Amino acid sequence: MNARTGTDRFDADVAVIGLGAVGANAAWRIAVRGLSVLGFEQFEPGHAWGGSTGKTRLFRVACLEHPGLTPIARRARELWRELEASAGERLFLxxxxxxxxxxxxxxxxxxxxxxxxxxxxxxxxxxxxxxxxxxxxxxxxxxxxxxxxxxxxxLFPEAAIIAAADAARAAGADLHTGVRVVSVDPDADGVTVRTERSDYRVRRVAVTAGPWIGRFLPDLPLxxxxxxxxxxxxxxxxxxxxxxxxxxxxxxxxxxxxxxxxxxxxxxxxxxxxxxxxxxxxxxxxxxxxxxxxxxxxxxxxxxxxxxxxxxxxxxxxxxxxxxxxxxxxxxxxxxxTPDGQFLIGPTADPRVFVGGGCSGHSFKHASALGELVAQSVLGEQPFTDASFLDPRRFAS
Ligand SMILES: Cc1cc2nc3c(=O)[nH]c(=O)nc-3n(C[C@H](O)[C@H](O)[C@H](O)COP(=O)(O)OP(=O)(O)OC[C@H]3O[C@@H](n4cnc5c(N)ncnc54)[C@H](O)[C@@H]3O)c2cc1C
CATH class of the missing domain: 3.30.9.10 (D-Amino Acid Oxidase, subunit A, domain 2)
Incomplete structure (x- = not known):
């Protein structure tokens, strides 16, 4: 039962919790695949209070942190360029x-x-x-x-996040900014997302709350x-x-x-x-x-x-x-x-809850492609590259 409307109808296919670097891009990449998206951000996209502030972020393709990151950086660059074209301003130098x-x-x-x-x-x-x-x-x-x-x-992070949020909106995502999500409660049929103002019913949820991920997924080591x-x-x-x-x-x-x-x-x-x-x-x-x-x-x-x-x-x-x-x-x-310095991208123990984050100090450059990987995970698509080293379930034991 939809807690807000009192019907069996879902408010959206997917809710994205947190519209920072990964979340704004995940909302965009899910929306372009034709799913309905509800996005929530406690501040405004491009704000100064999370992990993505500070005017610039370094971009590298020869990623010393893990060779598996190189294809992700390359896909990320394609997507940053696509966002540049849609935003009409430079995001990547x-x-x-x-x-x-x-x-x-x-x-x-x-x-x-x-x-x-x-x-x-x-x-x-x-x-x-x-x-x-x-x-x-x-x-x-x-x-x-x-x-x-x-x-x-x-990369220019604040402008890049705003461009991703705008692209998500243009693809049909319904983004609620200045709205803090209080809880995410999965059950057998879907997920109830509670904000300070309303409750929403969705089929699946992507938790992309950056440094706040532990509020929703306390078992993840972040x-x-x-x-x-x-x-x-x-x-x-x-x-x-x-x-x-x-x-x-x-x-x-x-x-x-x-x-x-x-x-x-x-x-x-x-x-x-x-x-x-x-x-x-x-x-x-x-x-x-x-x-x-x-x-x-x-x-x-x-x-x-x-x-x-x-x-x-x-x-x-x-x-x-x-x-x-x-x-x-x-x-x-x-x-x-995270303990191994790699990100948290993909499914959790609950089949309706997915995660995108785990910054570890080097995720901004990849964020557009991480948003794509989150989208592919939520939809059950074959990922564009082997991202098993980022699977959050590697910490399950
Ligand atoms: C000093 C520093 C330097 C760095 N340098 C680099 C670099 O050179 N190159 C690089 O690639 N990476 C770098 N990084 C890493 C990179 O900036 C971060 O990994 C990345 O920006 C994190 O993105 P995120 O989407 O995980 O988190 P964020 O961008 O913080 O997004 C999380 C969002 O969720 C929202 N949120 C949280 N809780 C709620 C809630 N309850 N309801 C609604 N919204 C919520 C937050 O407000 C926020 O907007 C650096 C990081 C730091 C801190």
């Missing part, structure tokens, strides 16, 4: 990207493994090659090598935690824009850790992205390698306190002579980690 570190590090070996498995056109670089490709990265440890991934680039993002200005008379400092992940000279980021982005690129600000400074972040104590996503401290950015300041000072080491800006964001 292909810059090429450089990985730098010791040859036996996971950073270099993992990137080369993905490249070898998928025959990617990466280029191995010695110190001279690194200096040519990226002069701002000239400070190296002895023995460091580089890998150039020509397909790497930068640990949200607060992180700080930082931007850095080029020093007076120095250039550290994308041409000298493209997308990078690199070891820090004299330290046993990585940093990641990109150079300053010119106003022209940002204006095209529709972000409405006069360009961005360079962005540099630390490797987030845990342990993660876990934070309540509803109680994140949004203030960046004095001293919190000292660690990244010292890493920038050790690496980039062209950047002022004191951050020009800092803000908070939420990461959500």
């Amino acid at each position: 292909e810059t090429g990207g450089i990985m730098i570190g010791p040859p036996d590090s996971h950073l270099i070996a993992g990137t080369l493994a993905a490249a070898a498995e998928h025959d990617l056109p990466v280029e191995r670089l010695d110190a001279d090659g690194i200096a040519l490709r990226s002069p701002a990265n000239a400070r190296l440890d002895p023995g460091d090598v580089g890998v150039w991934d020509p397909e790497a680039g930068i 640990t949200p935690h607060r992180v700080v993002m930082t931007w850095f200005r080029p020093r007076e008379g120095h250039a550290a824009a994308l041409d000298t400092l493209p997308v990078f992940i690199r070891s820090v000279p004299g330290h046993d850790t990585w940093i990641w980021g990109h150079g300053a982005i010119p106003a022209s690129a940002v204006t095209e992205a529709g972000a409405g600000t006069p360009g961005f400074d360079a962005k540099v972040g630390p490797e987030f390698d845990g342990p993660f104590p876990g934070d309540d996503p509803d109680a994140i401290d949004r203030v960046v306190h004095p001293g919190e950015t000292d660690g990244i300041r010292d890493l920038v000072a050790a690496t980039f002579p062209d950047l002022e080491p004191e951050p020009s800006a800092a803000t908070t964001c939420i990461m959500a980690h």
Whole structure:
């Protein structure tokens, strides 16, 4: 019985809970398949309170995290381009990207493994090659090598999520924003989705609530935690824009850790992205390698306190002579980690409940294709690639 209408009618085939990076794309990819979709977002698409805020995200095809991610990144790029065309604004800037570190590090070996498995056109670089490709990265440890991934680039996350939500609406999805889902209750016939305002009856549900997934699926091992993002200005008379400092992940000279980021982005690129600000400074972040104590996503401290950015300041000072080491800006964001660092995409123990999330710090680039995989899972279609390593049921035991 439909709790809202008092009839046996379903309100929709599928409800999508959370319209962030994965959810907005899942709503789009389900709707284009002809199913009726109800989407719920507690804030507005492109908001600053989840896992997808911060102006930019790195895109790579040679995915050191798992070779199985390369086909997902490639499908994601096709879908980001499709969204760009429908939105009429730039969502993805292909810059090429450089990985730098010791040859036996996971950073270099993992990137080369993905490249070898998928025959990617990466280029191995010695110190001279690194200096040519990226002069701002000239400070190296002895023995460091580089890998150039020509397909790497930068995504504009807020604009990309808004574009996906708009595409979902255009495909017929009924999106409710500023509406918080309170519970998701599956039974033998369907699922009741309760919001603060109404109840809805649907046949299946996709939980894409990012750092909040544990509210609905507490058995999944996902640990949200607060992180700080930082931007850095080029020093007076120095250039550290994308041409000298493209997308990078690199070891820090004299330290046993990585940093990641990109150079300053010119106003022209940002204006095209529709972000409405006069360009961005360079962005540099630390490797987030845990342990993660876990934070309540509803109680994140949004203030960046004095001293919190000292660690990244010292890493920038050790690496980039062209950047002022004191951050020009800092803000908070939420990461959500799984134990194996891979995402949660697909079915759960309940046949009517599916999940899309498990960020682990690297899912934005894939989010459009992860939305597609969620859609394929909900519909029981053959996935476009083998995504069994992302199956949430791998944690069932
Ligand atoms: C600092 C940082 C840097 C990163 N860098 C990169 C990078 O360079 N490249 C990369 O590929 N990835 C990167 N990532 C990872 C990537 O940004 C995230 O994995 C991804 O954005 C998470 O998307 P999501 O859809 O899972 O979550 P979100 O985008 O947070 O979406 C979840 C949505 O669900 C909504 N929601 C939650 N609960 C409810 C409810 N009860 N009712 C209604 N709505 C609800 C939320 O409001 C939110 O909009 C980074 C992450 C961080 C934190």
